[in-house]
Amino acid sequence: MSIIQPNILVFSPMQTDVETYAESIRNDGFMSVKTATTLDEVEKYLPGTEVILGWHFPTHLLSKPIASSVRWFQSMGAGVNDLIEDKSIPESIILTRIVNQFGTYISEYVFSFLLYIVKDYPRMRQSQLERRWDPFISETLKGKTIGVAGLGSIGAEIVRKARVFDMNVHGLSFSGKQASLVDCHFTPDQLSEFVKDLDYLVLTLPLTDSTHHIMTRDLLLAMKPKACLINVGRGLLIDEENLISVMQSGHLQTAILDVFETEPLPKDHVFWTMPNVYVTSHLSGPSTIEGVSSFFIGNLKRFLSEQPLHGLVDRKRGY
Amino acid sequence: MSIIQPNILVFSPMQTDVETYAESIRNDGFMSVKTATTLDEVEKYLPGTEVILGWHFPTHLLSKPIASSVRWFQSMGAGVNDLIEDKSIPESIILTRIVNQFGTYISEYVFSFLLYIVKDYPRMRQSQLERRWDPFISETLKGKTIGVAGLGSIGAEIVRKARVFDMNVHGLSFSGKQASLVDCHFTPDQLSEFVKDLDYLVLTLPLTDSTHHIMTRDLLLAMKPKACLINVGRGLLIDEENLISVMQSGHLQTAILDVFETEPLPKDHVFWTMPNVYVTSHLSGPSTIEGVSSFFIGNLKRFLSEQPLHGLVDRKRGY
Numbered sequence: 001m002s003i004i005q006p007n008i009l010v011f012s013p014m015q016t017d018v019e020t021y022a023e024s025i026r027n028d029g030f031m032s033v034k035t036a037t038t039l040d041e042v043e044k045y046l047p048g049t050e051v052i053l054g055w056h057f058p059t060h061l062l063s064k065p066i067a068s069s070v071r072w073f074q075s076m077g078a079g080v081n082d083l084i085e086d087k088s089i090p091e092s093i094i095l096t097r098i099v100n101q102f103g104t105y106i107s108e109y110v111f112s113f114l115l116y117i118v119k120d121y122p123r124m125r126q127s128q129l130e131r132r133w134d135p136f137i138s139e140t141l142k143g144k145t146i147g148v149a150g151l152g153s154i155g156a157e158i159v160r161k162a163r164v165f166d167m168n169v170h171g172l173s174f175s176g177k178q179a180s181l182v183d184c185h186f187t188p189d190q191l192s193e194f195v196k197d198l199d200y201l202v203l204t205l206p207l208t209d210s211t212h213h214i215m216t217r218d219l220l221l222a223m224k225p226k227a228c229l230i231n232v233g234r235g236l237l238i239d240e241e242n243l244i245s246v247m248q249s250g251h252l253q254t255a256i257l258d259v260f261e262t263e264p265l266p267k268d269h270v271f272w273t274m275p276n277v278y279v280t281s282h283l284s285g286p287s288t289i290e291g292v293s294s295f296f297i298g299n300l301k302r303f304l305s306e307q308p309l310h311g312l313v314d315r316k317r318g319y
Numbered sequence: 320m321s322i323i324q325p326n327i328l329v330f331s332p333m334q335t336d337v338e339t340y341a342e343s344i345r346n347d348g349f350m351s352v353k354t355a356t357t358l359d360e361v362e363k364y365l366p367g368t369e370v371i372l373g374w375h376f377p378t379h380l381l382s383k384p385i386a387s388s389v390r391w392f393q394s395m396g397a398g399v400n401d402l403i404e405d406k407s408i409p410e411s412i413i414l415t416r417i418v419n420q421f422g423t424y425i426s427e428y429v430f431s432f433l434l435y436i437v438k439d440y441p442r443m444r445q446s447q448l449e450r451r452w453d454p455f456i457s458e459t460l461k462g463k464t465i466g467v468a469g470l471g472s473i474g475a476e477i478v479r480k481a482r483v484f485d486m487n488v489h490g491l492s493f494s495g496k497q498a499s500l501v502d503c504h505f506t507p508d509q510l511s512e513f514v515k516d517l518d519y520l521v522l523t524l525p526l527t528d529s530t531h532h533i534m535t536r537d538l539l540l541a542m543k544p545k546a547c548l549i550n551v552g553r554g555l556l557i558d559e560e561n562l563i564s565v566m567q568s569g570h571l572q573t574a575i576l577d578v579f580e581t582e583p584l585p586k587d588h589v590f591w592t593m594p595n596v597y598v599t600s601h602l603s604g605p606s607t608i609e610g611v612s613s614f615f616i617g618n619l620k621r622f623l624s625e626q627p628l629h630g631l632v633d634r635k636r637g638y
Contacts (some may be wrong), residue, residue: 104461104485112438115431128598131591133583135600137607142423164483166423264452272450279447281454288456 006304007048007069008033012055012076017289021053024293030300046070051303053296055287059086062093072303074296074311076287078102078154079234081207084318095313098295102285103157106232109284110158110202111165113256114141117228142166145197149214150204150233151178154285158202170194174210188214192222200228207234208318217242221251228254232284235260244270247277258284325623326367326388327352331374331395336608340372343612349619365389370622372615374606378405381412391622393615393630395606397421397473398553400526403637414632417614421604422476425551428603429477429521430484432575433460436547461485464516468533469523469552470497473604477521489513493529507533511541519547526553527637536561540570547573551603554579563589566596577603 008030010021018035025033034045039058046066055076061067072094075083080097083089115121119138127134145168148155155171159181162169171182172194179185186194188210195201201223205211215229215238223229229252231238240261246252256278257271263282271277299309313319327349329340337354344352353364358377365385374395380386391413394402399416402408434440438457446453464487467474474490478500481488490501491513498504505513507529514520520542524530534548534557542548548571550557559580565571575597576590582601590596618628632638 104459105457108434108457108459108461108484109438111430112434112440115427115434116440119428119431121431121435124597124599124602127600128591131586133600135602135605137602137605138424138427140423140427142427161483164480165427267450272447278443280443281446281452283443283454283456286454286456 004304005030005032006050006300008051008053008300009036009042009045009049010034010053011036011042011057013037017055020289021293021296024289025053025297025300028297030297051300053292056082059083059089062086063088063090072096072309074299075313076292078285078287079206080313080319081234083313084208084315091315094309095315096299096309096311097313097319098287098292099311100153101287101291101295103153106154106204106285107157107161109258109280110230110232110256111161113230113278114146114200114228117254118144144168144199145170146200146202147172147194147198148182148202148204149173149194150206151181152204152206154232155202155204156181158204170198191219195219195223195227198223198227200230202230203233203237205233205237206319207236210318212236213239215239215243217246220246223252225251226253228252228256230256232258235263240271244274247274252276254278256280258282323623324349324351325369325619327370327372327619328355328361328364328368329353329372330355330361330376332356336374339608340612340615343608344372344616344619347616349616370619372611375401378402378408381405382407382409391415391628393618394632395611397604397606398525399632399638400553400555402632403527403634410634413628414634415618415628415630416632416638417606417611418630419472420606420610420614422472425473425523425604426476426480428577428599429549429551429575430480432549432597433465433519433547436573437463463487463518464489465519465521466491466513466517467501467521467523468492468513469525470500471523471525473551474521474523475500477523489517510538514538514542514546517542517546519549521549522552522556524552524556525638526555529637531555532558534558534562536565539565542571544570545572547571547575549575551577554582559590563593566593571595573597575599577601 010018012018015037018037022033022035036042036045042058042061048069050069050071052070052073062070070093075097078098083095118141142165146162147170148158149172151171151173156178159169169182170184172186174188220243254276258280259282265271271279302309329337331337334356337356341352341354355361355364361377361380367388369388369390371389371392373392389412394416397417402414437460461484465481466489467477468491470490470492475497478488488501489503491505493507539562573595577599578601584590590598621628
């Protein structure tokens with residue numbers, strides 16, 4: 001491989017995106033960049049490719065002879081469960097994901113909804129529509145208890161903001177490394193203990209074998225009846241069928257869902273029209289082209305000088 | 320005056336409020352508490368009254384012989400321009416206002432609107448109504464510039480929250496005492512310098528001769544065309560007629576108004592229906608009965624032991 005000019009392939013189903021990424025990479029002096037948006041194009045350009053920057057990539061090709069020069073695959077996203085699930089990807093290919101890029105976006109998203117609900121924005125809006133002077137007293141986030149499941153860079157940023165709102169902050173994590181961030185730390189064997197006192201539960205966990213459908217029916221019912229559930233992690237963290245029946249039974253005041261078992265959320269899905277379910281389109285933590293490009297270029301320089309890459313995926317851990 | 324049991328009069332036009340205040344004061348062992356909600360009742364109970372806890376009080380009575388025993392008037396609110404304006408109130412009566420009680424409420428109010436706007440909540444909501452998968456990329460508060468006019472306890476709490484959102488924080492104050500809180504501090508002679516770089520301008524100033532109509536037409540036009548103006552101070556800080564014409568000309572993206580020149584805002588006022596004007600009913604910093612009672616009782620104990628009172632009003636300064 002040429003140390004100075006590795007052969008890079010940028011893949012995403014979005015035509016405009018790949019061109020923008022390629023331009024940004026070339027602007028940093030890396031000239032051997034090809035782009036692909038279809039399976040045909042990937043097959044054409046894979047031979048000789050050493051580095052892939054990809055999103056929704058046809059991973060089954062990575063074990064084929066045409067991919068034999070690939071050494072490193074950088075995902076454009078934070079979640080890489082598609083790459084983990086495809087066991088055919090050779091161990092020799094280094095996998096990395098985007099980290100430390102989503103905390104700002106996702107925490108702003110989370111607090112926009114928490115404040116919307118706690119200040120009773122719908123009532124303020126309705127009063128204006130009716131030209132009604134209505135000086136009601138709202139509740140405050142201050143004094144409420146938030147639980148953050150997953151204390152990676154996203155969870156940590158939510159914790160940081162929760163502090164300035166003077167909330168009680170609980171956390172759950174698998175590794176326990178960041179336990180000191182929160183007032184009360186719980187491990188996965190204490191799930192029902194963790195959820196039972198929360199006013200707000202925010203899921204930022206990665207999707208792994210251990211977290212798949214971690215929000216079972218029993219766990220949903222262990223939450224306070226007036227609690228609010230926010231999922232900015234992965235749709236499959238929640239057993240959606242059970243969430244629907246639990247909410248239809250009147251348990252849980254609100255669900256704020258940015259991720260779903262099936263995305264895009266099908267047109268006829270009941271979530272779209274359930275009262276107290278807020279649906280958004282997997283937009284809370286966007287991979288901005290600017291952010292991903294700069295993360296990738298930083299990693300590329302590390303790769304070329306054989307330094308450890310950021311966002312290295314541990315296939316056993318699952319993220 | 321009996322040091323142990325001063326004669327206290329609680330006045331507010333709201334019947335239920337005065338009873339709750341009185342009960343809360345009696346619960347703390349102060350048994351000589353009378354309540355009034357009308358002018359007649361005030362006239363009946365004023366003779367012998369030493370301490371008043373009041374809201375929308377008929378201040379012209381304070382100079383009459385029936386009020387000759389009144390030594391201290393505690394307002395239930397933070398703004399006391401009605402007390403300042405009534406020059407007939409004897410200098411011998413100590414005036415206090417509520418301080419340090421509104422930062423939480425008002426800062427949560429301000430950030431609920433800032434996030435609502437920056438995350439483009441209306442678009443998220445509309446997409447859900449149309450069952451449309453719409454993963455757009457919002458802007459962030461991070462990197463935006465907020466200016467806080469007035470750096471008392473309310474302004475300081477807004478600054479504290481703006482910091483955790485990684486905003487650039489500018490501030491304006493008359494005293495300059497809290498200048499170190501902000502990245503750039505401005506004084507009233509630098510008003511147009513202060514406003515010209517702001518994405519968000521939050522007014523938390525008290526109403527005094529110096530701040531009356533401080534937001535002139537020229538100053539509104541000195542703001543960025545896409546800026547957002549938030550008034551949680553007093554309605555008369557803004558020349559409303561000019562705000563209307565400036566916004567109708569397409570200058571300023573949004574105004575969030577919780578206070579008005581005339582309150583309640585008249586039914587036929589154009590603010591109710593102007594696009595990009597958010598009207599709320601002077602509710603951003605509510606005087607909660609619990610908060611005001613506990614502030615008053617703390618001050619009452621200070622009063623009886625001749626310690627300096629909190630929230631002491633300086634008639635010359637105007638608040």
